[in-house]
Amino acid sequence: MVNLETNAMGLSFKNPILTASGTFxxxxxxxxxxxxxxxxxxxxxxxTLLPREGNKGIRLWETPMGLMNSIxxxxxxxxxxxxxxxxxxxxxDTVIIVNLGGHCEEDYFHGIYKLNDSYADAIxxxxxxxxxxxxxxxxxxxxxxxxxxxxxxxxxCKKPLMVKLSPNAENIPDMAVACEAAGxxxxxxxxxxxxxxxxxxxxxxxxxxxxxxxxxxCVKPVALRMVHEAAKxxxxxxxxxxxxxNAADAIEFIMAGATLIQIGTANFIKPDAAKDIxxxxxxxxxxxNIKSLDEIRGII
Amino acid sequence: xxxxxxxxxxxxQILNNIFRLSAVFESHIKPGQFFMLKTTDNSFLLxxxxxxxxxxxxxxxxxxxxxxxxxxxxxxxxxNDEIQLFGPLGNGFDTDEIKGRAAIIGGGIGAAPLxxxxxxxxxxxxxxxxYKDSASxxxxxxxxSCADETFVATEDGSFGEKGFVTDxxxxxxxxxxxxxxxxxxxxxxxxxCGKNNIKCYVSLERRMAxxxxxCLGCTVETKxxxxxxxxxxxxxxxxxxx
Numbered sequence: 292m293v294n295l296e297t298n299a300m301g302l303s304f305k306n307p308i309l310t311a312s313g314t315f316x317x318x319x320x321x322x323x324x325x326x327x328x329x330x331x332x333x334x335x336x337x338x339t340l341l342p343r344e345g346n347k348g349i350r351l352w353e354t355p356m357g358l359m360n361s362i363x364x365x366x367x368x369x370x371x372x373x374x375x376x377x378x379x380x381x382x383x384d385t386v387i388i389v390n391l392g393g394h395c396e397e398d399y400f401h402g403i404y405k406l407n408d409s410y411a412d413a414i415x416x417x418x419x420x421x422x423x424x425x426x427x428x429x430x431x432x433x434x435x436x437x438x439x440x441x442x443x444x445x446x447x448c449k450k451p452l453m454v455k456l457s458p459n460a461e462n463i464p465d466m467a468v469a470c471e472a473a474g475x476x477x478x479x480x481x482x483x484x485x486x487x488x489x490x491x492x493x494x495x496x497x498x499x500x501x502x503x504x505x506x507x508x509c510v511k512p513v514a515l516r517m518v519h520e521a522a523k524x525x526x527x528x529x530x531x532x533x534x535x536x537n538a539a540d541a542i543e544f545i546m547a548g549a550t551l552i553q554i555g556t557a558n559f560i561k562p563d564a565a566k567d568i569x570x571x572x573x574x575x576x577x578x579x580n581i582k583s584l585d586e587i588r589g590i591i
Numbered sequence: 592x593x594x595x596x597x598x599x600x601x602x603x604q605i606l607n608n609i610f611r612l613s614a615v616f617e618s619h620i621k622p623g624q625f626f627m628l629k630t631t632d633n634s635f636l637l638x639x640x641x642x643x644x645x646x647x648x649x650x651x652x653x654x655x656x657x658x659x660x661x662x663x664x665x666x667x668x669x670x671n672d673e674i675q676l677f678g679p680l681g682n683g684f685d686t687d688e689i690k691g692r693a694a695i696i697g698g699g700i701g702a703a704p705l706x707x708x709x710x711x712x713x714x715x716x717x718x719x720x721x722y723k724d725s726a727s728x729x730x731x732x733x734x735x736s737c738a739d740e741t742f743v744a745t746e747d748g749s750f751g752e753k754g755f756v757t758d759x760x761x762x763x764x765x766x767x768x769x770x771x772x773x774x775x776x777x778x779x780x781x782x783x784c785g786k787n788n789i790k791c792y793v794s795l796e797r798r799m800a801x802x803x804x805x806c807l808g809c810t811v812e813t814k815x816x817x818x819x820x821x822x823x824x825x826x827x828x829x830x831x832x833x
Contacts, residue, residue, distance in 0.1 A: 313806070314805065314806060316806075316807075319804075320801070320803040320804045320805045321803075321805065323592060324592070336807075345807060345817065349798065350798070350809075350810060351799070351800050351806075352798075353635070358636060358800060360800070360808060362807050362808060365810070508636070556636075558801065558805070559638075559801045559806060560638065561594060561629075561675065561677075562594050562677060562803070
């Protein structure tokens with residue numbers, strides 16, 4: 292049997308397949324469908340220091356082979372997460388990565404201080420949520436601004452640190468290099484692409500916030516290109532995500548240079564999609580007589 | 592709840608744009624629960640949340656109206672075609688809690704999830720159905736065969752009483768009211784039940800992605816904060832809604 296064990300950020304993952312923030316809650320719902328211990332890891336729903344109610348109005352809108360969302364980081368806040376959600380998540384025998392967003396530097400710092408003493412295995416620093424000002428996208432456009440916040444967080448963060456990049460960054464390779472130089476242990480990309488829909492009968496934008504985040508199969512070719520660019524630019528592991536629906540998509544991202552993979556929108560299409568993808572990767576490697584993902588990682 | 596790729600037993604046109612699809616799905620299903628339905632040809636992305644219309648042994652049926660591309664594609668499925676079913680989802684109606692005499696009120700396509708409830712409550716419930724006109728009525732006979740009394744109103748008076756069905760319900764005669772239909776109709780019913788101090792259960796519809804409480808896309812604002820239509824609902828107590 293092929294071994295999919297993957298080492299990144301000083302952590303050992305059973306396989307490279309993680310579930311993406313915002314598509315998997317804190318795992319509780321999906322644990323009723325399959326054993327989450329088969330996963331390489333789980334990225335928590337995006338947290339902010341304080342609880343947030345999220346956005347008003349329509350939050351979901353389907354496009355041809357895509358999904359726009361404007362949830363607005365509805366979450367229980369870091370303290371409630373640490374008390375109520377994290378103990379249960381730790382029962383799954385998998386790597387738990389906590390996604391943290393922030394409105395200002397202090398939000399990130401206070402969140403990190405609290406998470407430093409928690410059971411979280413790693414932090415995914417969200418500098419890329421397009422749906423709220425407090426989601427941190429302001430930090431994810433210019434690489435100099437990203438360098439500043441990531442290096443400050445790095446100084447206080449005791450956990451492995453993965454930085455989640457926005458496809459709306461001015462320049463992906465520059466952004467990846469800036470995060471690496473600032474001390475990130477890994478980068479993940481892409482967060483959703485800022486997008487828009489208009490209800491022509493009501494003559495109004497569909498979303499109260501006007502813009503929303505686009506995910507799903509329609510963003511995959513763009514995400515793949517950006518992961519390829521980032522992987523060429525840095526030595527730290529790259530976690531690829533963006534419209535990965537099946538094992539073949541995941542293998543494309545690995546060939547483009549991704550060490551880890553996140554499954555997002557696919558969790559909505561079939562709740563046990565991540566399980567199918569893990570099995571599909573084994574099957575592909577077996578059929579192709581490939582012993583390890585190292586043989587195909589970054590070959591393009 | 593479980594996800595299963597099964598085959599369509601029947602997908603029958605009931606009315607112009609209303610269909611009933613049935614399939615084998617072994618599970619305990621409560622009235623008011625729903626499933627996420629998806630064709631397996633990837634012709635659209637997100638599964639569609641469709642309420643359970645009826646359950647007969649291992650056969651579950653869904654009555655749906657074509658609203659967009661997803662339901663249109665589902666309507667094209669034929670017997671023995673593959674379909675992905677994920678469910679049962681949501682809280683459903685707690686039939687043990689609905690004590691005494693109940694009025695079941697359905698408006699338009701909102702009558703669909705109420706048939707299985709009407710069958711379960713049997714002669715303890717009267718059914719009130721509101722339709723636009725006689726041409727848009729469906730499954731009336733099925734309600735008649737299980738409910739104690741079945742009352743119909745059409746907006747144009749082409750069948751039954753003329754006007755909105757909500758105006759014909761003697762709320763004071765019931766211990767509980769269950770409703771599903773357009774939001775404006777349910778708001779009227781909640782108000783009337785409040786005035787008469789009657790328990791009111793409403794089933795809500797929202798856009799959904801995951802269908803089980805993870806994505807937070809189907810928020811319902813309640814007096815106790817945000818709730819999820821898919822997991823905390825789709826059935827809510829009228830009094831908790833804003």
